[in-house]
Amino acid sequence: MTTSQDELLPGTRRALLHRIAVAQAEGRAPSLAAAVVRGGRAVWHGARTSVEGHAPDADTQYRIGSITKTFTAVLVLRLRDEGLLDLGDPLEKHLPGTGAGEATIAQLLAHTGGLAAETPGPWWERTPGTLRPELADVLGEQPFRHPIGRRHHYSNPGYALLGALVEKLRGESWESVLRREVLEPLGLHRTSVRPEAPHAGGWAVHPWADVLMPEPVEDLGRMAPAGQLWSTTGDLARFAVFLAQGDDRVLGAESVREMRTPAAPAEAADVAAGSAYGLGLQVERRNGRLLVGHGGSLPGFVASLMLGVEDDVAAVVLANCTSGPAVSMVASDLVRIVAEAEPRIPEPWRPLRDVDPSVLDLAGPWYWGTYAFALRLTADGLVSLDPLAGSGRRSRFRPNGDGTWTGLEGYYAGEVLRVVRRPDGSVSHLDIGSFVFTRRPYDDEAAVPGGVDPEGWRGIG
Structure with missing residues (x-):
């Protein structure tokens, strides 16, 4: 009996199932769903559930929180590739009057614009977006916390600004642009701004008792580009393929590679942990393996998408609880399990077709x-x-x-x-x-700066 190279071996599938089962049980998640991608397609889906009415599959929506930022970054890179902006442009050039216009578009993408981490006023993730109808309500009177460009400081309001930038240059809502330019071309038909059945409900799990409380579901309004989206393991698996390969209908391979490249100066703690940030993507090294992707959380939900580019393996993990399972660790473990159990088979060596x-x-x-x-x-x-x-x-x-x-x-x-x-x-x-x-060390026949000693190489007797 032979196994297709597109399929995972039974032992690998069991190891993946065991990992998410441990995560769901120890993290006390009402449900947890996961997917693994290899070779440009989803090769495994798994789920664990303990609450009646929550039987997730690859088509069940969860809130994905800040993974939304990666989608917003794709829209901004599309504007750049079309020549409508330069990443070095100050925001003020295209979106005047925000009070944060000195920060460049690249700095906002990489969270180095110096902006506050959160909005002023009540907790934006758990209150209606109608409380923040204007960008001024998102930024407040003192939007900056650090000198612009000096350090990486994760900023949710920064991505609200980027969403507003997309709306200004496209002349329509962020939601409409996202659906037309990213979701539809990539076939992400189960990714949406508002929940569409079947979808999981969001729960808070008591930290000291095995009891639950439902979390509110709010429309985030102006903050939507920072964390509004709902998606599925099936759709995010397809999105992971795009982040690995690019798609000329949306964003070419070179621009996607640019997103995956560290762009932010790391803090000392981040350097020790091997983590950095690109343009809308987190970059980290775990157990010697380079991973890119993004995590996300909103009350009632946690999410992670991790891509091991060198291994050609990606993983998605979604759970419907405010806290509990360390989904980014689970996703990186799923990548590691497949990469170590079934190492990538390299493409055959091929000679150049012709050479100058x-x-x-x-x-x-x-x-x-x-x-x-x-x-x-x-x-x-x-x-x-x-x-x-x-x-x-x-x-x-x-x-x-x-x-x-x-x-x-x-x-x-x-x-x-x-x-x-x-x-x-x-x-x-x-x-x-x-x-x-030069062809020889300090070749005296080449224009070596500083010249070459006329006596050449010698021994010391």
């Missing part, structure tokens, strides 16, 4: 001073520069079409690699942001 001989001549060893590197041409059309020993600066470079390449990651991200040739056309050296890479 002048580029092929660049392959091989290069030296930055006395540091040895190797330049390789890869089948995806990129070149990579990697240290031959240790963990030095490494990067992949994409061609620019004019004989230069631009770095994609690490120290050389955004830096330009140029080939410098002699008058006879032969290669003298590579230049990367003024760093000279």
